[in-house]
Amino acid sequence: MKKLIYFFFAVAISICLSQPNLYAAGRMNVVATTTTLASIASEIAGDKIAISAIASPKQNIHFYAPTPKDVLRVKKADVFIHQGLDLEAWRQPLLDAAGNLRFLGEGKYSIDVSKGISLLEIPTTLSRAEGDIHIYGNPHYIGDPENAEIVASNIAEGLAAVEPENAAFFRKNAEEFNKRLDAKIKDWEARMAKFQGAPIVTYHRSWSYFVKRFGLTVVGEIEPKPGIPPTAKHIGELIGQIKGENAKVIIKEYFEENRTPKKIAAETGIRIVNLSQTVGGPEAAKDYVSLMEQNISLLEDALSGQKGQTV
Numbered sequence: 001m002k003k004l005i006y007f008f009f010a011v012a013i014s015i016c017l018s019q020p021n022l023y024a025a026g027r028m029n030v031v032a033t034t035t036t037l038a039s040i041a042s043e044i045a046g047d048k049i050a051i052s053a054i055a056s057p058k059q060n061i062h063f064y065a066p067t068p069k070d071v072l073r074v075k076k077a078d079v080f081i082h083q084g085l086d087l088e089a090w091r092q093p094l095l096d097a098a099g100n101l102r103f104l105g106e107g108k109y110s111i112d113v114s115k116g117i118s119l120l121e122i123p124t125t126l127s128r129a130e131g132d133i134h135i136y137g138n139p140h141y142i143g144d145p146e147n148a149e150i151v152a153s154n155i156a157e158g159l160a161a162v163e164p165e166n167a168a169f170f171r172k173n174a175e176e177f178n179k180r181l182d183a184k185i186k187d188w189e190a191r192m193a194k195f196q197g198a199p200i201v202t203y204h205r206s207w208s209y210f211v212k213r214f215g216l217t218v219v220g221e222i223e224p225k226p227g228i229p230p231t232a233k234h235i236g237e238l239i240g241q242i243k244g245e246n247a248k249v250i251i252k253e254y255f256e257e258n259r260t261p262k263k264i265a266a267e268t269g270i271r272i273v274n275l276s277q278t279v280g281g282p283e284a285a286k287d288y289v290s291l292m293e294q295n296i297s298l299l300e301d302a303l304s305g306q307k308g309q310t311v
């Protein structure tokens, strides 16, 4: 009898685990780590999913601290979408705390959108000895709109694996998203063409993919290493590099402090421009295309010397 009870119990559990369509609200409950991924997922899946993002777009994603509410959301989620690598350093602790069996290991319910991305700056040794937070390669690949197309396709394929009956719908929407982006990339490249090779400085090493796509040259960074705050010695050297290379613009994100960039600007005359890779970071950026459109526009103005914040 006891064996029989165990058997029924095991069958009940396996039915629960193998029935991805038994969603509480009648549609997939999807949680993405960032607002950018949530936005792309919602363009692909429309009302077939209920989507929410974990990290606030107003904060540094590397250092977001998940709340008990986030843990609960992941616990109840059917699908988890993330950027892979170590952009979300808090991802594994969050998954551990949520204890959702779907997201154990590499199963289909956990979608890593970095699949197929050509990574930049892959280190030769895996070490955080000096505080570097890019130990698997640069995780800010979403800054290149062509990578956003790979992300869109990965989300479509990931959702299709979970809900095959809607696969054609997800794939069609991803194709349309990518076509729209293709047209915008041509426009953005044309507008940036006159700034080819322009020397710039970035706060964090988060613009490598963006500058490669649009042909700019990074001559230095305010952080001596990704995630390490600037020192006086490093800033002194950077000021020398800015003067030597005649760099015109510092690219920083809204949430990064202004004190150091302003100090550098006061000594060199360099302009400061706030850009973002996070949908909803700037209020006007409601989706990926408007986010990048705003970045290109602000950068065009700053590089041509029309605008940009000066001290």
Ligand SMILES: [Zn+2]
Binding pocket: 062, 133, 134, 139, 140, 204, 205, 206, 226
């Ligand atoms: Zn980073």
